[in-house]
Amino acid sequence: MGDTLPTSVDERWQGLRNSLAGLFCASLGHLDDQRTTSPTLTFQPEGSLPNFTYPHQLRHATLPSEHVCTENLTPFLKLLPCKSLSGIAHLLNPHRVFDADWHGLGVHVRYRERVGVEVRLAFQAVFDPVRYSHDGRRDHEPLDVAMKWPDENSFAYREHPIKFVHTDFADIDSFAADTSKVSSLTDISVRRNLKGTSQADAHLTLEVTNNLPVRVKTGYLETMPWHLQFYLHTLCAHVDDSQRGKYQSYLPHTGVSILCPMWLLALGLDEGTPIDAALFHRPDDLVNILSYTPPVPHSRPALLQAVLTLPPHTTLRLTMDVSKPFLRYTEHPPDAQRGWDLPPAVLVPFAFGEEDRPEFDPSPSNEPNSTWVERRVSSYPRRHSRPRRIYTPVMLVDLATPDFSMPYNVIIMSCTLIALIFGSVFNLLTRRFVVVPVDPGAADPEKDAAEEVAHVDGGVCTAKQTL
Amino acid sequence: MLGSSARADVEPVTEFLGRHGSSHTNNWAVLVCASRYWFNYRHMANALGMYRTVKRLGIPDSNIILMLADDVACNPRNKFPGCVYSSSAKTLDLYGDNIEVDYRGYEVTVENFLRVLTALGRVEPSVPRSKRLLTDDRSNVFIYMTGHGGNEFLKFQDSEEISAFDIADAVAQMWEKKRYNELFFMIDTCQANTMYSKFYSPNVLATGSSVIHENSYSHENDRDIGVAVIDAYTHYVLQFMEGINKTSQATMQDLFDTYDPDKINSHPGVRSDLFPRSLRDALVTDFFGGVAQAEVLTPPEGAQPSHFLFINNASAIEPDGSVLYRYGDTATDLDAIGGLDGHPFLAATADGQKSAIDGNIRAWASTAVVLSLVGWIASRE
Numbered sequence: 001m002g003d004t005l006p007t008s009v010d011e012r013w014q015g016l017r018n019s020l021a022g023l024f025c026a027s028l029g030h031l032d033d034q035r036t037t038s039p040t041l042t043f044q045p046e047g048s049l050p051n052f053t054y055p056h057q058l059r060h061a062t063l064p065s066e067h068v069c070t071e072n073l074t075p076f077l078k079l080l081p082c083k084s085l086s087g088i089a090h091l092l093n094p095h096r097v098f099d100a101d102w103h104g105l106g107v108h109v110r111y112r113e114r115v116g117v118e119v120r121l122a123f124q125a126v127f128d129p130v131r132y133s134h135d136g137r138r139d140h141e142p143l144d145v146a147m148k149w150p151d152e153n154s155f156a157y158r159e160h161p162i163k164f165v166h167t168d169f170a171d172i173d174s175f176a177a178d179t180s181k182v183s184s185l186t187d188i189s190v191r192r193n194l195k196g197t198s199q200a201d202a203h204l205t206l207e208v209t210n211n212l213p214v215r216v217k218t219g220y221l222e223t224m225p226w227h228l229q230f231y232l233h234t235l236c237a238h239v240d241d242s243q244r245g246k247y248q249s250y251l252p253h254t255g256v257s258i259l260c261p262m263w264l265l266a267l268g269l270d271e272g273t274p275i276d277a278a279l280f281h282r283p284d285d286l287v288n289i290l291s292y293t294p295p296v297p298h299s300r301p302a303l304l305q306a307v308l309t310l311p312p313h314t315t316l317r318l319t320m321d322v323s324k325p326f327l328r329y330t331e332h333p334p335d336a337q338r339g340w341d342l343p344p345a346v347l348v349p350f351a352f353g354e355e356d357r358p359e360f361d362p363s364p365s366n367e368p369n370s371t372w373v374e375r376r377v378s379s380y381p382r383r384h385s386r387p388r389r390i391y392t393p394v395m396l397v398d399l400a401t402p403d404f405s406m407p408y409n410v411i412i413m414s415c416t417l418i419a420l421i422f423g424s425v426f427n428l429l430t431r432r433f434v435v436v437p438v439d440p441g442a443a444d445p446e447k448d449a450a451e452e453v454a455h456v457d458g459g460v461c462t463a464k465q466t467l
Numbered sequence: 468m469l470g471s472s473a474r475a476d477v478e479p480v481t482e483f484l485g486r487h488g489s490s491h492t493n494n495w496a497v498l499v500c501a502s503r504y505w506f507n508y509r510h511m512a513n514a515l516g517m518y519r520t521v522k523r524l525g526i527p528d529s530n531i532i533l534m535l536a537d538d539v540a541c542n543p544r545n546k547f548p549g550c551v552y553s554s555s556a557k558t559l560d561l562y563g564d565n566i567e568v569d570y571r572g573y574e575v576t577v578e579n580f581l582r583v584l585t586a587l588g589r590v591e592p593s594v595p596r597s598k599r600l601l602t603d604d605r606s607n608v609f610i611y612m613t614g615h616g617g618n619e620f621l622k623f624q625d626s627e628e629i630s631a632f633d634i635a636d637a638v639a640q641m642w643e644k645k646r647y648n649e650l651f652f653m654i655d656t657c658q659a660n661t662m663y664s665k666f667y668s669p670n671v672l673a674t675g676s677s678v679i680h681e682n683s684y685s686h687e688n689d690r691d692i693g694v695a696v697i698d699a700y701t702h703y704v705l706q707f708m709e710g711i712n713k714t715s716q717a718t719m720q721d722l723f724d725t726y727d728p729d730k731i732n733s734h735p736g737v738r739s740d741l742f743p744r745s746l747r748d749a750l751v752t753d754f755f756g757g758v759a760q761a762e763v764l765t766p767p768e769g770a771q772p773s774h775f776l777f778i779n780n781a782s783a784i785e786p787d788g789s790v791l792y793r794y795g796d797t798a799t800d801l802d803a804i805g806g807l808d809g810h811p812f813l814a815a816t817a818d819g820q821k822s823a824i825d826g827n828i829r830a831w832a833s834t835a836v837v838l839s840l841v842g843w844i845a846s847r848e
Contacts, residue, residue, distance in 0.1 A: 015593040022595020069541035098549040334624035
């Protein structure tokens, strides 16, 4: 940002995203007010900050339709001391990593006391060794990453236990049948989808599966551009496909049921203030603290934060009706027919059966792998450390797209109409219509035309005279 | 060092540095691929081929503004992730290991393109330097555009168009703001030559791939990629450029002489009426290369004999190696010392006064004409 020191938070946020855009060749400059939210519950400041309770502001934005490709890796590598020439960065061959089944690139910056600014560059990728092996062999060796640091002989990398699940492929039918008993690889899995064929309404579903034998509390964040508007009163929670009750929330002081975000505005709530936890606080339910900032069409996204309680070994399903608004002609992207990418939902698990630990009493006979589960549970960070976040995949919404040639049709049509109307009115105003008796004995009507007559039609002439 | 000997030293230096006839001190390139979607792979390859060429000939990434409207390299349809090839032989990966795309995806708009060209006060202060065209009146600018176009327009992302008038006006504004010394405009699209027909600013050299009512065609298909990989015109230009290196003495005329309508399948055109130099004197590297030019001024004679070599940012180097920064120097300062030849300035000022008088006369004359016309009409009534 240089010599000019922007004062307001939003100016500095703009400066930050523009600098990041320039640094990493990404379209981050596009993270404007239509994408920026302030989810204070889900994202909490990290690093050595003066005081956590000190009044602070938070900015959060997602750019879901962004590709990550070679040009993002180039400046990333330039930040490394030896680029990709040595060390573990040697693995960052763009042709290999962008061929991976999954890849992610991260830059984390935080301030640490007495250390300074810490920048963590992260690159994650999931490779499929079978696809890479020339002859499709499956008995692959573990990835050999013994390489040299510039100043060390070799670097130590934390070796994860590599597990091979041996399955008998001859017995493929029974294998497929047994997949339901295979323990899930993740503790919490989340799936989000959008159903509905209409171009006006849809149905948003969030499925969170808790694979742990303990109750898990997790923060839930949904930052939704105004391209999808929630009907909060239709929010329903199902646990393992049995409905737990409809969240027909009531405003305590009015007793009016909240039907849609627009009602909240009509009730006199300021647009800027999030609807606070107290309004929706239902202590014994699975959706606890609901905080919602309604969207402002064409300018600000919606922000929905909640605390979900996931009972052990269950699937919590949240459903909600949403409506798709109608966009202005100029608001559509160049590839409008492809649809809009919606930012991912974020889950932040923060409590693992802590308050109901007595309930969790697995006997060895019931839970053969309880110690393993205990270990996994205890491996989760508790406090004073970086929370783990789970992001859902990006979702695509199909909004009503106009026929983009329509404006030209309209322009052409209206121009034609205006020309016709103007022409006739102009003619009516500037011409004088008189009846001219035509003498049948006159030799040539063309001779008369030399004076004034423009057109002869059935004995009546239209005389033209300029005003 | 005495003044006379200094002057004697200057002569060969001036001769050495000034032999090209071009007075630019830095080179910039704006490379635009205006097409979105996978089937326009070839347009991305066109722009990336030019990117590779200008980078190979010495223009650094900081002086190249690359605009790519889509990402074909990491497109799921690309069988070769992270690679863009411009030939079916697939010997040369254009996306490679070291590429910086400044504007990409939805950022490639007519508005952004015009803001990049005209810039200075037209972009937000926080926009990074890599997204700005920081040229001056000693910059040679190369603008390359490719995409789908028609008579006097070029489509951006299938959703908007830039017209030949827009580009001509933007270039005129660049000239007024002293943002280029010479400008080379190259465009590969259907009816491309119409796009440069509206230029009216000085020092502009332009070339295009096809005449009006004529299509530009792709050069070759690749079966693995599944679409055409490069356009014919750009292919043959790049083929010529592959034989050029940083010290090459090939001229623009040599480049234009290689145009073969039979091979390109269209009739490329050149517009040089705005370009003051002969095409035989204009080197290809004047626009495609990052050749740094130094300007030599005669040393000031008098009390402080020193050897001034003004390089781009007006830093003066003394013979003993110390560097004098003379940012504040004006013509009058130097004139007072007695070294700088004031005649060109005086001539320019006199010229300016003359033109001012001319302007006055013209204004009075036109007023008189208008008044007499009004009077004549009034007398008729």
